[in-house]
Amino acid sequence: xxxxxxxxxxxxxxxxxxxxxxxxxxxxxxxxxxxxxxxxxxxxxxxxxxxxxxxxxxxxxxxxxxxxxxxxxxxxxxxxxxxx
Numbered sequence: 001x002x003x004x005x006x007x008x009x010x011x012x013x014x015x016x017x018x019x020x021x022x023x024x025x026x027x028x029x030x031x032x033x034x035x036x037x038x039x040x041x042x043x044x045x046x047x048x049x050x051x052x053x054x055x056x057x058x059x060x061x062x063x064x065x066x067x068x069x070x071x072x073x074x075x076x077x078x079x080x081x082x083x084x
Contacts, residue, residue: 023069027061028054 031054036043042050 019073023073027065028058031057031061 032043035050035054035057
C-alpha cells in the first residue's frame with residue numbers, strides 16, 4: 001500500500017516534469033529555432049534586440065497556442081495517457 005502511494009507520487013512528478021518540458025520549454029525553443037533559421041546573424045549576435053524580439057514572440061506564442069495545448073492535454077488525458 002505504501003509502495004503504491006510512493007509510486008503514484010513519483011509518477012505524478014514525472015508527468016508534471018514532462019508537461020513542463022513539452023509546453024513551457026517547447027514554445028520558446030521552437031521560436032529560437034525559427035529565428036535562427038530565418039535570421040542567423042541576428043540570433044547569434046544575442047544582443048538586446050534579439051532578446052526583446054525573442055521575449056515578445058514567446059509571449060505571443062504562449063497566448064496563441066495556450067488553448068490548443070490545453071486541448072491536446074485534455075485529449076491525451078481522456079485517452080488514458082494521463083491516468084494514474
